[in-house]
Amino acid sequence: MxxxxxxxxxxxxxxxxxxxxxxxxxxxxxxxxxxxxxxxxxxxxxxxxxxxxxxxxxxxxxxxxxxxxxxxxxxxxxxxxxxxxxxxxxxxxxxxxxxxxxxxxxxxxxxxxxxxxxxxxxxxxxxxxxxxxxxxxxxxxxxxxxxxxxxxxxxxxxxxxxxxxxxxxxxxxxxxxxxxxxxxxxxxxxxxxxxxxxxxxxxxxxxxxxxxxxxxxxxxxxxxxxxxxxxxxxxxxxxxxxxxxxGEEWRERLLIYLRCNRNFAFNKISKMEGLLPYSPQATYLLWIDARGLNVDCPHSFFEDAGVGLSDGSDFGAPGFLRLNLGCTRDVLEVAISRMRSAVAGL
Ligand SMILES: Cc1ncc(COP(=O)(O)O)c(C=O)c1O
The missing domain is CATH 3.40.640.10 (Type I PLP-dependent aspartate aminotransferase-like (Major domain))
Known part of the structure; x- marks a missing residue:
């Protein structure tokens, strides 16, 4: 985080x-x-x-x-x-x-x-x-x-x-x-x-x-x-x-922040053609099926657009991506907006 x-x-x-x-x-x-x-x-x-x-x-x-x-x-x-x-x-x-x-x-x-x-x-x-x-x-x-x-x-x-x-x-x-x-x-x-x-x-x-x-x-x-x-x-x-x-009070505030980040990212990414996000019940990680983009490597596709996501291949699932939500809302908004532009440009 x-x-x-x-x-x-x-x-x-x-x-x-x-x-x-x-x-x-x-x-x-x-x-x-x-x-x-x-x-x-x-x-x-x-x-x-x-x-x-x-x-x-x-x-x-x-x-x-x-x-x-x-x-x-x-x-x-x-x-x-x-x-x-x-x-x-x-x-x-x-x-x-x-x-x-x-x-x-x-x-x-x-x-x-x-x-x-x-x-x-x-x-x-x-x-x-x-x-x-x-x-x-x-x-x-x-x-x-x-x-x-x-x-x-x-x-x-x-x-x-x-x-x-x-x-x-x-x-x-x-x-x-x-x-x-x-x-x-x-x-x-x-x-x-x-x-x-x-x-x-x-x-x-x-x-x-x-x-x-x-x-x-x-x-x-x-x-x-x-x-x-x-x-x-x-x-x-x-x-x-x-x-x-x-640290308990801090953790409670953290959970509220992460929940808002999750809801924000999930809603935005759900609307991007070719991407299918799965809303996490726990963790600060968002798992995304990017096979619908039909690009060779979704990981490098988004990296070229300035967004560093984890490559699903490392997790045994090529074509998928993992987004870390444990960041500030500002950073998340920039990432989401870069992803949206990259997808729109396909
Ligand atoms: C499920 C899981 N286990 C272990 C770790 C890593 O733990 P450590 O840094 O203590 O080796 C992570 C970190 O992402 C994790 O998600």
């Missing part, structure tokens, strides 16, 4: 810089406490503090997860389109990535259970879920999650649920449901990844965490990190705690 982090976070960063001590640090007990109380108050998910493992990044968490399963999984299953590291992480550990394209239901992308049910799996295979989903912005419902839970349990798979966007539910009335909160049995098979980084625009301070209730799975996760993955930096820990503790 382009926004300044909450003022309380900036103030703390300034105080830390003025102290001038940039040595190592351990996770403050207050961060454990606030993560625990926040998952309960926001998501009705009761976790123990010892289920937490700190990570310097979520992509790192996705790769550590694949490393845990390198000798056990015959494949890593994921829904496409999806955030590119979901597609590359399995191959980093010699595991096949199986892509199951999502399907459209009522103009919203969802998991294709018919296709999943036809897939041959082995005990110990891994499913990687992006929830809420980058790039399609789906906030999976309890029914969808329960169906996936049944699938995972029936086939004795494991699942990694990347919930980095969980604090960014745009529609009032919708709630994020952590996948592992569905039942103890499924929690036993789940590695949940979370972070304050997307929510409060803090990714540069590298502080994320895994929540793993199954002690043997947690041990395996920590062992896969050993000697390779460092702790988050001391400043990252402290800023994460500050954001979670005192």
């Amino acid at each position: 382009d926004y300044r982090s909450p003022q309380c976070v900036i103030d703390l960063a300034e105080r830390i810089c003025m102290d001038g001590n940039f040595g190592y640090g351990v996770c403050p007990s207050g961060l454990y406490e606030v993560v625990q109380s926040r998952t309960l108050s926001l998501y009705d998910w009761s976790i123990n503090q010892n289920w937490l493992t700190w990570l310097p990044g979520m992509v790192c968490g996705l790769n550590v997860t694949c490393r845990v399963f390198e000798n056990e999984a015959s494949q890593v299953i994921t829904n496409t389109p999806v955030y590119p590291p979901f597609l590359s992480a399995p191959g980093n550990f010699g595991i096949v990535s199986t892509r199951i394209p999502m399907v459209l239901k009522n103009n919203r992308f969802t998991i294709d259970f018919d296709n999943l049910n036809n897939l041959a799996t082995q005990k110990g295979d891994l499913f990687m879920l992006c929830h809420p989903h980058n790039p399609v912005g789906a906030n999976f419902s309890r029914e969808e999650l329960l169906q996936l839970e049944e699938y995972i349990l029936d086939r004795e798979l494991f699942i990694c649920s990347d919930e980095i966007h969980c604090d960014l539910i745009l529609d009032a009335g919708l709630k994020h449901i952590p996948f592992a909160s569905l039942s103890e049995q499924i929690a036993d098979r789940t590695i949940t990844l979370m972070a304050p980084s997307k929510t409060f625009n803090l990714p540069g301070f590298g502080c994320s965490f895994a929540v793993i209730s199954n002690s043997s799975l947690r041990r395996r996760f920590k062992s896969a990190m050993k000697g390779i993955v460092p702790d988050p930096p001391a400043m990252g820990f402290r800023l994460a705690e500050e954001a979670y503790r005192n």
